[in-house]
Amino acid sequence: MFRALLLVLLLLPSMAFAGDAARGKVVASVRCLPCHHIDTLSRSIGPGLLGVYGRAPSISGVPFDVWDAAALDAWIASPRSVKPNTRMALPPIADRDRADIIAYFKSQTDAVGPVKGVVDK
Numbered sequence: 001m002f003r004a005l006l007l008v009l010l011l012l013p014s015m016a017f018a019g020d021a022a023r024g025k026v027v028a029s030v031r032c033l034p035c036h037h038i039d040t041l042s043r044s045i046g047p048g049l050l051g052v053y054g055r056a057p058s059i060s061g062v063p064f065d066v067w068d069a070a071a072l073d074a075w076i077a078s079p080r081s082v083k084p085n086t087r088m089a090l091p092p093i094a095d096r097d098r099a100d101i102i103a104y105f106k107s108q109t110d111a112v113g114p115v116k117g118v119v120d121k
């Protein structure tokens with residue numbers, strides 16, 4: 001009993017950190033879909049986000065070489081803190097929602113591999 005509890009306590013933080021990709025797809029559909037296609041490369045108001053996790057930014061003016069978890073988290077937490085003149089504006093997104101959105105994009109890249117074709121800048 002005690003051991004099982006200990007195991008759950010040990011696993012919880014890593015589970016929270018990993019994020020829930022299935023839930024992230026739903027959250028992204030609500031929060032990002034108004035301006036982005038999240039599972040194609042076609043441009044909407046913003047660039048298509050298919051395979052965004054792990055690729056270089058297609059937009060100018062962001063201090064990242066690659067959209068990894070930390071870069072995506074900083075960007076969707078506060079786009080204007082990263083790039084003051086960006087046109088991407090969105091109301092604050094809860095920590096858990098950001099983690100789940102990032103987990104979704106990561107799972108998408110894991111599934112489709114590197115995506116070529118988005119070169120805006």
Ligand code: HEC
Nearest residue numbers: 031032035045046047052057058059076086087088089090
């Ligand atoms: C109000 C419209 C709007 C919403 C909502 C929005 N975005 Fe954006 N997004 C943009 C625009 C416009 C750009 C281009 C910004 C620039 O060039 O500065 C952009 C750029 C991006 C980029 C850079 C893409 C690249 O190819 O480098 C990422 C990543 C991104 N958005 C993720 C998201 C995510 C994830 C969400 C949902 C949580 C979201 N955005 C919600 C408008 C939006």
